[in-house]
Amino acid sequence: MTKAKNDKLVLSLVATGLGFLLGAIVIIGTGKNPFIMLNAMVFGTTGINIAKGIFNARYIGEFFIQAMPIILTGLSVGFAFRTGLFNIGAEGQVLVGGLAATIIGLGVRAPSIVHVPMIILGAMLAGALWGALPGFLKARYNVHEVVVTIMMNYIGLHLNNHIVRNIIGTTDGVKTAVFPKTAMLSSDFLAGVTNGSRLNWGIVPTVLAVFVFWFLIEKTTFGFGLRAVGFNKEGARYAGMKVERNVMTSMAIAGAFAGLAGAVMAIGTFGFGRTLPAAEGYGFDGIAVALVGGNAAFGIMLSGLLFGMLKAAAPLMQSAGIPKEIGSIIQASIVVFVAMKYGLEKLLVLMGRKSREPVEGSAV
Amino acid sequence: MAFVIEMLDIDKSFPGIRANDHVTLQVEERSIHALLGENGAGKSTLMSILFGLYQPDAGTIRVRGKDVRITDPNVANELGIGMVHQHFKLVHNFTVTENIILGLEPRKGLVVDARKAERRVEELSRLYGLNVDPRARIEDISVGMQQRVEILKMLYRDAEILIFDEPTAVLTPQEIHELMGIMRRLVGEGKTVLLITHKLKEIKEVADSCTVLRRGRLIGTVPVAETSEEKMAEMMVGREVNFHIAKAPANPGEVVLRLEGLNVRNPKGLLGVKDVSLDVRAGEILGLCGIDGNGQTELIKAITGLAPAESGRILLGGKDIARMPVKRRLDLGLGHIPEDRHRHGLILDFRLDENLVVHSYGKPPFAKYGILDFEAIRKNGERLIDEFDVRSGEGPATPTRSMSGGNQQKAIVAREIDRSPEAFVVAQPTRGLDVGAIEYIHKRIVAERDKGKAILLVSLELDEILDVSDRIAVIHAGEIVGVVDAKKTDENELGLMMSGSMRKVG
Numbered sequence: 001m002t003k004a005k006n007d008k009l010v011l012s013l014v015a016t017g018l019g020f021l022l023g024a025i026v027i028i029g030t031g032k033n034p035f036i037m038l039n040a041m042v043f044g045t046t047g048i049n050i051a052k053g054i055f056n057a058r059y060i061g062e063f064f065i066q067a068m069p070i071i072l073t074g075l076s077v078g079f080a081f082r083t084g085l086f087n088i089g090a091e092g093q094v095l096v097g098g099l100a101a102t103i104i105g106l107g108v109r110a111p112s113i114v115h116v117p118m119i120i121l122g123a124m125l126a127g128a129l130w131g132a133l134p135g136f137l138k139a140r141y142n143v144h145e146v147v148v149t150i151m152m153n154y155i156g157l158h159l160n161n162h163i164v165r166n167i168i169g170t171t172d173g174v175k176t177a178v179f180p181k182t183a184m185l186s187s188d189f190l191a192g193v194t195n196g197s198r199l200n201w202g203i204v205p206t207v208l209a210v211f212v213f214w215f216l217i218e219k220t221t222f223g224f225g226l227r228a229v230g231f232n233k234e235g236a237r238y239a240g241m242k243v244e245r246n247v248m249t250s251m252a253i254a255g256a257f258a259g260l261a262g263a264v265m266a267i268g269t270f271g272f273g274r275t276l277p278a279a280e281g282y283g284f285d286g287i288a289v290a291l292v293g294g295n296a297a298f299g300i301m302l303s304g305l306l307f308g309m310l311k312a313a314a315p316l317m318q319s320a321g322i323p324k325e326i327g328s329i330i331q332a333s334i335v336v337f338v339a340m341k342y343g344l345e346k347l348l349v350l351m352g353r354k355s356r357e358p359v360e361g362s363a364v
Numbered sequence: 365m366a367f368v369i370e371m372l373d374i375d376k377s378f379p380g381i382r383a384n385d386h387v388t389l390q391v392e393e394r395s396i397h398a399l400l401g402e403n404g405a406g407k408s409t410l411m412s413i414l415f416g417l418y419q420p421d422a423g424t425i426r427v428r429g430k431d432v433r434i435t436d437p438n439v440a441n442e443l444g445i446g447m448v449h450q451h452f453k454l455v456h457n458f459t460v461t462e463n464i465i466l467g468l469e470p471r472k473g474l475v476v477d478a479r480k481a482e483r484r485v486e487e488l489s490r491l492y493g494l495n496v497d498p499r500a501r502i503e504d505i506s507v508g509m510q511q512r513v514e515i516l517k518m519l520y521r522d523a524e525i526l527i528f529d530e531p532t533a534v535l536t537p538q539e540i541h542e543l544m545g546i547m548r549r550l551v552g553e554g555k556t557v558l559l560i561t562h563k564l565k566e567i568k569e570v571a572d573s574c575t576v577l578r579r580g581r582l583i584g585t586v587p588v589a590e591t592s593e594e595k596m597a598e599m600m601v602g603r604e605v606n607f608h609i610a611k612a613p614a615n616p617g618e619v620v621l622r623l624e625g626l627n628v629r630n631p632k633g634l635l636g637v638k639d640v641s642l643d644v645r646a647g648e649i650l651g652l653c654g655i656d657g658n659g660q661t662e663l664i665k666a667i668t669g670l671a672p673a674e675s676g677r678i679l680l681g682g683k684d685i686a687r688m689p690v691k692r693r694l695d696l697g698l699g700h701i702p703e704d705r706h707r708h709g710l711i712l713d714f715r716l717d718e719n720l721v722v723h724s725y726g727k728p729p730f731a732k733y734g735i736l737d738f739e740a741i742r743k744n745g746e747r748l749i750d751e752f753d754v755r756s757g758e759g760p761a762t763p764t765r766s767m768s769g770g771n772q773q774k775a776i777v778a779r780e781i782d783r784s785p786e787a788f789v790v791a792q793p794t795r796g797l798d799v800g801a802i803e804y805i806h807k808r809i810v811a812e813r814d815k816g817k818a819i820l821l822v823s824l825e826l827d828e829i830l831d832v833s834d835r836i837a838v839i840h841a842g843e844i845v846g847v848v849d850a851k852k853t854d855e856n857e858l859g860l861m862m863s864g865s866m867r868k869v870g
Contacts, residue, residue, distance in 0.1 A: 221726045221734050228722065231713040237670060238700070238708040239722035240691035 007345075008294040014344060015292065016306065019334035023326050036320045037313070044312035059312065061190070061197025065269055067308025068206045069094070072261035073286025074304050075213050076254045078295040080131075080145075082217055083250035084230040089134060089149025090258040091283025092156030093127040095276070097262025099160045100126035102176060102273030105183035105266065106168060112182040119183055120205060120263050127259015128252040130156060135251025139244035145251065153279060161275040168273060176273035185268040202268035209257055214297035216253070226250055258283065288335045307331055366429070368393040368556050369414070369445075369525060374423035376409055383409040384420070385580040391525075396547055396557040398567040398588070400600055401577035402798035407560050410577070411527055414558075415447050416440040427525075446523030448514045450530045454502045460513050461485050461498040464520050488519050493549050507655075508539035515546065526550065527558045532566055536655055537826060537859035544570045562600070562798075564593040565827075576600055601799050609803070611810045614834035617646035619679075620818035621667075621787040626676035626686075628662040635674070636662035638842040644787065644818040649809065651833025651850065652822045655862050659842035660822050661703060664791050667820075668700045669693050670708070680787055694723055699785025701776055703792045703822070709776045710764050717745025717760035720779050752778035753804070770801040777805055781812060788812060791822040806832050826855055840864040 024034035036051075043049045047059040073090040080087035101123045108115060134148035168176050185200040217223040228236040229246045237243050261282060266273060289307055293299035310331050314324040337344060369391040376384040383406045391397045401407045412418045414425065416434040425432055427443050434440050440447075454463050461482050470477045470484075485498040494512045502510060511531060518526050528547075532540045547557050547570055559571060567574050567588060574591070576583040576599040583599045597605045621644040630636030637659045644650045654660055665671035667678055669690040678686040685693045694700075702708035710719050721730050721741050729740040745760030754774045756762035764772065777793065790809060794802040809832060813819055823829050829836055830850060838846040838861040846861040846868040860866040 219735055221731045221736055224718070224725050224736060228711050228714070232707075232711045234670075234707050235709070235711045235722070237690060238668075238702055239711075240689070240694045241722075242689070242691070 008296075008299070010348070011341060011344060012292050012294060012299070012303065012338060014348070015334050015337035018337045019330045022333045023330035026329055027322055027326060030323070032322050036322055037317055037326065040313040040316035040320060040322075041309055044316050045309045056195055057193065058195040058197040061194030061199030063308055063312040064203060065198050066311040067305050068202055068268075069261040069265055069282050070285040070289050070307055070311075071206055071301055071304030072209055072264065073258050073282045074289030074293055074300040075209055075297070076131075076257035076261070077283075077286045078290035078293065078297075078300050079213060079217070079257060080250055080254040081290060081295045082230045083226045083246060084233065085135075085138070085247065085251060085254075086146050087131065087149055087251065087254045088146050088287070089131065089152045089283065090254070090261075090286045091279045091281070092149070092153035093130045093255040093258030094262040094265075094282050095153075095156040095160045095279075096130045097123035097127040097259030098266040098273065099163060099262070100259070101263040101266035102164065102168065102179075105179040106176060106273070109180070110182060115180075115182040116185065116267070119267055120260065123263030123266070124256040124259045127255040127257070127262065129255065131255020131258070132248055132252035135248040138251070139247040153283065157276060157279055164273050164275045170275065174275050178272050179267060183267050184271055185264070186271065198269055200268040202264035205260060205264065209260060210297050210301045213257070213300070217297070258286070288331060292334060292338050366393055367391060367426075368428055369558075370424075370426040371410065371414060372424045372426070374410065374413060374425075375421045376413060376418060377421055382580050384413070386423075387577065387580070387582045389575050389582075390585070391556060391558060392573070393556055394551055394554060395572040396551055396559060396570055398559045398561060398571035398574040399577070400562065400564070400567060400574055400596060402562060402600060405577040405600075406580040407577055408529070411447070411529065411558070411560055414440070415445060415527065441521055441523070444522060444524035445527065446518030446521060446525070447527040447529065448511065448518065448531060450533060452510050452514050454510060454513060456501075456503045458502060459498070460496055460500050460502065460505070460516075463502060463513055464517050468521065484520065485516060488516055492519065492546065492553060494546065506539075508535055508542070511535070511543070512546070523555075525556045525558065527560065529560045530562075531559070532561070532563060536863050537855045538863060540566070564596055567596065568593055578602055597799060605799050606803060608831055609806045609810060612814070614648045614813065616648040616834070617816060619643045620646050620681060621820065622677075622679040623667070624677040624679065626663070626666060626678065627674040628659075628666040628671060629674050630659075630662050636842050637666065639676070640839075640842075640844050642820075642837055642844065642847075644820050646786075646818050647813055647816045648834045649813050649819040649821050649832055651829040651836040652820060652839055653824075653826060653829040653836060653858060653862060654839035656824050658839050658862075660791070660839060662842070663839070664700075664703060664789055664822055667789055668698065668702075694783075697786035699780045699783055699788040701780050701788075701790045701793050705769075705772055705776055710772060712763075712765040714764055715760065716749070716754070716756055716762045716764050716767070716775060717741050719764050719775060720745050720748050723779070723783060748775075748778040748782060752781075752808075754778060770797045773797060773805070774801065777808060781808055784817075786817060788817050788819045789822070790819060792824065793821070794823075794825070794828060802828075826858060829858070830855070838862055844869075
């Protein structure tokens with residue numbers, strides 16, 4: 001187990017290194033200095049600008065703002081994957097989570113201590129329902145969850161737009177009225193220490209979610225059953241596990257993580273409900289985060305921070321004259337390198353690591 | 365007499381394993397030469413080298429006295445070496461002739477000259493007494509016939525040396541007997557046969573000489589006529605082997621597992637099990653034998669809950685379990701060693717100790733309040749590993765995938781016996797295992813019987829059925845065509861029933 005974990009970590013690190021290398025090469029190709037990229041990365045995460053010698057804590061806060069939702073969608077995708085399911089629907093689950101947060105945020109009057117948990121639980125429930133439906137169709141009728149979750153993304157997007165525009169009402173065609181103060185996760189303290197960034201108490205449920213993921217999957221009998229189904233459905237059925245029910249609950253929990261992301265953004269980052277012309281890509285980032293994080297809780301947190309860094313650095317690179325798409329190129333190439341797992345493993349062996357045990361069946 | 369094939373001092377290593385360690389094999393022309401060894405002894409590696417699939421690390425190969433380098437199977441074909449694989453490589457919706465000429469089609473202009481090909485296939489079939497219809501479709505002919513098509517494929521390519529890789533695993537006793545006749549005929553017509561097997565009886569029946577391998581090493585080559593089966597088994601395993609398990613007469617009690625008018629559909633939607641009624645009593649082993657694919661799998665799945673029963677009842681201790689979920693059946697005292705250990709029996713990506721608790725992980729001492737106690741799971745693993753002599757590199761923490769087939773099977777047997785089920789469905793418990801492991805598993809099954817458990821043993825190996833069972837039921841085309849006393853029957857009678865040409869109940 002530890003060896004396997006170790007291999008996964010090395011693989012992700014090597015892939016990340018190669019991704020950055022490729023990004024640097026592309027920058028050199030455009031005639032710029034790759035040091036600018038490095039500086040933007042450091043500046044975007046720590047607030048320290050090496051080139052100009054200044055420090056601004058606001059960037060630390062904004063870095064976490066970027067990382068939080070994709071850590072949560074990463075948990076969503078990763079959780080489903082541990083049960084052998086591809087949740088491509090985190091995007092839609094985020095949207096319905098945000099919609100539920102908007103409805104409860106604007107429609108309920110309650111003190112903060114009641115209002116905020118209500119919003120968070122409501123958003124998680126909405127996401128869970130959005131995930132449970134494809135889970136149910138998979139378990140009951142063997143409809144492939146990839147197809148259903150992709151479609152549910154569109155339904156979620158337009159449902160959100162319809163309700164926000166026509167039922168809740170917007171002030172300018174895009175935004176709803178601002179949520180009451182009791183609904184917000186915002187914190188004067190956190191904003192204060194980060195020089196007025198949007199950093200908020202959303203980090204608390206995010207970190208809790210990482211812990212819950214780890215505990216559920218690794219420590220409980222429930223997680224044992226989910227992992228068994230993920231590795232070998234037939235084997236799990238033979239052992240008397242309820243495969244169909246596990247599939248549904250797993251998708252519901254995955255949806256709840258994404259729904260939480262929707263709430264954290266609505267009542268933490270923005271403070272109002274929004275209509276969207278198209279999906280923002282949090283769900284798809286979640287797939288990348290889960291993949292690079294090896295579908296494990298703390299791996300997902302780390303890779304979420306990594307991709308959060310790329311997102312935070314993009315505008316800084318742009319202002320320094322490097323196309324912001326470099327960030328996307330790096331992110332994409334890291335994913336490709338992780339997906340090229342077997343090729344990379346071979347490469348690592350060739351580079352002189354100890355050869356692995358023979359694969360079963362290769363001999364005799 | 366001249367050697368047609370000589371493999372001298374062959375060495376072949378794979379990472380972490382020495383598959384062939386200075387092995388020498390010399391085959392006389394026009395003889396049947398057997399290659400005997402347990403699983404993993406290096407037989408397949410040696411033959412793969414001869415057939416050009418692997419290159420040896422050291423050693424020489426001579427064919428008809430000439431040094432050769434067999435770099436790929438095409439070179440082997442040119443040298444007149446052909447192989448009948450264990451798993452046939454045939455296109456099912458093609459005819460016999462089309463399969464045989466595949467890749468070597470005789471042409472007339474731009475089209476295949478089918479007539480000429482058919483004539484040649486017919487000639488060959490007659491010459492070697494194969495009795496194959498060149499126009500039949502593969503999907504319509506029996507497994508035994510399909511094997512003959514494979515043989516014809518070699519003959520069509522002018523093979524002089526034919527390698528048979530475990531050819532009898534898929535055949536009925538009668539078909540095995542016929543295959544032996546075909547081999548002799550081949551030799552009579554000037555061919556040479558190399559027979560890879562771990563079945564001693566077949567060697568005794570047909571082979572002239574026998575080379576024995578053990579753990580990659582050459583143990584010796586003996587003339588079969590002058591060597592007893594016991595002696596060859598000892599050479600193969602390295603110690604004396606008991607072929608027949610010592611067991612007291614059964615002492616059957618109450619009916620524990622009863623099937624009544626059971627019908628089960630197979631994946632094609634047809635009735636794979638038709639109106640089956642059987643009783644399994646406490647303290648007896650009921651063997652179920654039949655040719656592969658005659659409803660055994662469907663029957664096992666219906667009893668254990670992996671597939672729904674169409675109609676009929678399955679009574680376990682008097683309760684109808686036919687419509688219960690798997691978990692409830694297990695809780696009511698059903699045990700199951702599955703046919704396919706990789707698909708059902710194990711979660712290969714789990715650790716060994718996790719696999720040993722897949723049924724019971726939710727109950728104390730392995731979990732409290734839904735939280736797993738990994739310490740208790742590990743201790744349970746250690747206990748079973750010790751008791752059942754499961755060999756694994758890292759003890760309870762061994763990734764199950766990395767274990768050998770025999771030890772994976774022992775782990776399943778350990779887990780199921782440890783649950784101490786009242787009714788025990790045991791399917792193919794020794795498939796692919798070596799003699800030593802087989803002996804051990806049989807002993808444990810009989811020990812369970814002696815504790816008063818009801819055991820249903822499903823196996824494709826007749827020897828296993830005859831040796832371990834107290835009563836034997838025969839299944840053919842989904843129906844029970846006979847139930848006989850194990851002591852009062854023999855292979856011949858069972859074979860006739862298995863092929864559907866005889867019925868006997870009582």
